[in-house]
Amino acid sequence: MNPFRLVYEDKKSKARRGVLATAHGDIQTPCFMPVGTQGSVKTLSPGELEEAEAQILLSNTYHLILRPGIEIIKKAGQLHRFISWRRPILTDSGGYQIFSLALLRKVSNEGVEFQSHINGDKYFLTPKTIIEYQKILGSDIMMPLDECVHYPCTKDYAAQAMKRTLDWARCSKAQIANPVRNDISNGASDKQLLFGIVQGSTYEDLRKDCARQLVDIGFDGYAIGGISVGEPKSLSYNITNKIVENLPKDAARYLMGVGMPEDILEAVEIGVDMFDCVIPTRYGRNGTAFTSEGKLVVRNAPYSCDFSPLDKDCSCYSCQNFSRAYIRHLLCSNEILGLRLVSLHNICFYLELMRKIREAIKEDRFVEFKKEFLNRYDTAD
RNA sequence: GGGGCCGUAGUGUAGCCUGGUUUAUCACGCCUCCCUGUCACGGAGGAGAUCGCGAGUUCAAAUCUCGUCGGCCCCG
Numbered sequence: 001m002n003p004f005r006l007v008y009e010d011k012k013s014k015a016r017r018g019v020l021a022t023a024h025g026d027i028q029t030p031c032f033m034p035v036g037t038q039g040s041v042k043t044l045s046p047g048e049l050e051e052a053e054a055q056i057l058l059s060n061t062y063h064l065i066l067r068p069g070i071e072i073i074k075k076a077g078q079l080h081r082f083i084s085w086r087r088p089i090l091t092d093s094g095g096y097q098i099f100s101l102a103l104l105r106k107v108s109n110e111g112v113e114f115q116s117h118i119n120g121d122k123y124f125l126t127p128k129t130i131i132e133y134q135k136i137l138g139s140d141i142m143m144p145l146d147e148c149v150h151y152p153c154t155k156d157y158a159a160q161a162m163k164r165t166l167d168w169a170r171c172s173k174a175q176i177a178n179p180v181r182n183d184i185s186n187g188a189s190d191k192q193l194l195f196g197i198v199q200g201s202t203y204e205d206l207r208k209d210c211a212r213q214l215v216d217i218g219f220d221g222y223a224i225g226g227i228s229v230g231e232p233k234s235l236s237y238n239i240t241n242k243i244v245e246n247l248p249k250d251a252a253r254y255l256m257g258v259g260m261p262e263d264i265l266e267a268v269e270i271g272v273d274m275f276d277c278v279i280p281t282r283y284g285r286n287g288t289a290f291t292s293e294g295k296l297v298v299r300n301a302p303y304s305c306d307f308s309p310l311d312k313d314c315s316c317y318s319c320q321n322f323s324r325a326y327i328r329h330l331l332c333s334n335e336i337l338g339l340r341l342v343s344l345h346n347i348c349f350y351l352e353l354m355r356k357i358r359e360a361i362k363e364d365r366f367v368e369f370k371k372e373f374l375n376r377y378d379t380a381d
Numbered sequence: 382g383g384g385g386c387c388g389u390a391g392u393g394u395a396g397c398c399u400g401g402u403u404u405a406u407c408a409c410g411c412c413u414c415c416c417u418g419u420c421a422c423g424g425a426g427g428a429g430a431u432c433g434c435g436a437g438u439u440c441a442a443a444u445c446u447c448g449u450c451g452g453c454c455c456c457g
Contacts, residue, residue: 037419058418096418148418197418228417257418278419285421301412339421 003193003220004252004273008362014244014271015366017358020221020252022056022140022193024080024088029252029273030361032264032354033058033090034347035281038067039083042281043340044347046085052316052348053355056140057085058276061133062094062101065123066116070133078138090276091139093130095146095197096225096257107147109164127168131175131194139192143223144172146197151230158201162210165199165225173217193220195254201226202235204242211246221252224272228258237266244271261290261353262379265370268357280350284343287331291349294378296324298342303328316348317341 008017018029034041034049037060041049049057064073076082079089098105102114111126127145134142145168147161176194196214200206214222224243227236240255247253254274255267264275280290287299291311296303298310309319310327318327318341330338353373360369 035419042419042421060418063419090418092418094418100418143418146418223418225418254418259417263417277417279417282416282419282423285419286416286423288416297414334422336421343421 002250004250006250010361010366011364012367013269015268015357015361016271016273017361018252018273020193020273022088023191024086024140025055027055027088027274028358030264030268030354030357031055031274032350033274033276034350035276035278036083037278038063039079041343041347042285043336043343044281046083048317048344049085049347050087052344052351054087054347054351056088056090058090058092059083059137059139060092060094060097061130061137061143062092062097062125064091064137065094065125065133066118066121070136074136078136080138088140089137090141091134091137091143092256093134093143093145094125095143096148098125099148099150107164109167111145127171128175131172135176135192141193141195141221142172142176143195144169144197146199146225148199148226148229149201151202151226153201155201155203155206158199158203158206162200162206165197166210166213169196169214169219170217173219195219195221195223195252197223197225197256198243198247199226202231202239204239207239207243208246211243215246215248219251221254221274222247223254223256225256227255228263233263236263237270240267240272241270260379261350261377262374264353265357265373268361269366269370280346281343284346285339287328287338287342289327289342289349290346292373292376298324298328299331300328310342310345311349314345314349314352316345318345318348 003021005019006016007019010016020027020029033056034054036057039059041057059079073079073082080086098112098114101117103117103120105112105114111124113122113124115122125145130145131142146165149158149161172194196217196219198207198210198214200210224240227240244253252273253271255272257277258264258267258275259277260279287297289296289298289310292313296310303324306324308324309322310324311319322341327338327341330341356369357366360366
């Protein structure tokens with residue numbers, strides 16, 4: 001059964017409204033998934049995220065395996081219960097982390113051998129074990145192990161990593177055929193979804209080939225990996241566009257790790273449905289707020305006497321109650337509340353942006369909305 | 382009255398004995414930039430000191446000598 005329902009297509013662009021049915025409820029797309037790598041969206045509580053109307057969180061299998069360890073989550077009774085979050089969760093496999101964080105990794109067709117970046121313990125993860133771990137986590141959407149290459153990357157290596165990612169995708173698909181599922185019951189589907197991940201670096205033919213083969217295998221949705229890893233933005237856009245053209249209309253499309261508000265708008269316009277990114281929370285912790293007029297480095301000196309809110313058009317708790325001057329003071333004094341207030345605002349800003357995008361698509365005015373938004377939103381800085 | 386120690390960016394300091402690779406060290410603070418499947422206490426860059434003041438020795442003084450001012454300590 002196809003978990004994705006295409007609800008509406010914008011008449012003037014390829015933007016679309018959809019609904020993705022998961023075990024813990026429906027997700028309205030286009031959507032943004034706040035990132036809670038280690039089972040926590042840094043500085044924010046599940047209550048605050050619900051309040052901000054986050055529909056789904058992203059968590060990370062690699063991080064959770066290393067700490068606290070899969071056995072503890074199993075004992076806790078799945079990830080939802082462990083972290084006290086009742087809405088959907090997508091778990092990233094950790095492919096990205098193994099290639100960016102882990103030490104001394106050895107990649108073979110069977111899997112990846114690496115040392116923990118925390119304590120040096122040795123692990124050997126295979127596409128099969130990654131799926132088994134995600135079954136135990138009980139995430140609503142599972143991601144297969146993949147190999148995300150850096151930019152720039154030679155075509156030979158990109159082809160090799162793409163082929164390996166495809167092999168691993170087949171292996172992952174085969175692994176979920178064994179139903180080990182147990183007690184998820186409060187959603188539209190009692191099945192964990194599995195997405196395929198398109199790799200192939202910046203090479204159009206590799207990307208196209210990868211997308212087509214994944215579609216042949218058949219997944220519940222398709223993710224685009226290895227974008228925004230340092231390549232020029234025009235290239236990210238072109239490649240993403242080419243990939244989307246080779247994905248079925250009636251499946252969810254997820255652009256992994258993206259991005260800035262302007263990146264999200266570009267991607268929605270060419271038909272991407274799902275996003276996740278550390279930017280709102282990481283920037284929040286480092287003193288940059290997103291506002292309707294662009295990025296605001298509230299940590300900077302000019303705001304020391306600015307008693308207006310981060311964004312005067314925002315209705316979040318931070319903006320309704322606190323000034324830039326106070327938040328800057330908190331950040332400069334290393335008060336945890338400062339990190340929290342900016343992170344909360346940024347998450348609210350992103351989620352509100354996605355709501356506005358969904359509204360605009362429904363009314364065939366996505367292109368105008370994007371233009372108006374970018375007109376006001378200063379991307380120059 | 383006698384003796385000793387100390388004075389180097391906003392703060393705390395290295396260098397002084399054995400003068401010259403010192404455009405004077407480092408940390409914090411300050412200023413700016415960066416962050417795209419995470420990184421709370423983060424990364425990069427920058428500004429900021431006529432080395433308390435004055436005189437002397439010397440080709441050359443933060444560095445040696447004398448004086449002086451300020452701070453601290455010990456003895457009377």
